Amino acid sequence: QVQLVESGGGLVQPGGSLRLSCAASGSFFRVATMGWYRQAPGKQRVLVASISSGNITNYADSVKGRFTISRDNAKNTVALQMNSPNAEDTAVYYCNMRVRELNLNYWGQGTQVTVSS
DSSP states (O other): OOOEEEEOOEEEOTTOEEEEEEEEOSSOGGGSEEEEEEEOTTSOOEEEEEEOTTOOEEEOTTTTTTEEEEEETTTTEEEEEEESOOGGGOEEEEEEEEEGGGTEEEEOOOEEEEEOO
């Protein structure tokens, strides 16, 4: 059974920085595409960034140049470095693990990020 546990959320000032981390259990991490999604109140959950098993990254236009996703296969972790956040980045952030070939898709419990002065 796969478990994804996020950490690092909280309150951050506009223009500051915050680092989210997600620890994954199980044996699929190395072959999985890992992603960070977010959901603001009253809105749908949307992709923020993803990183494939081959370290190919993909970012939402709204975070390009500000956020960086990275993975550590030795530690089974994926991180999201958030630089220069703004109020529009306020949301619950979810870690996602997907292995399309095996039809696997897992979610973490979410961590709240609030950008406010």
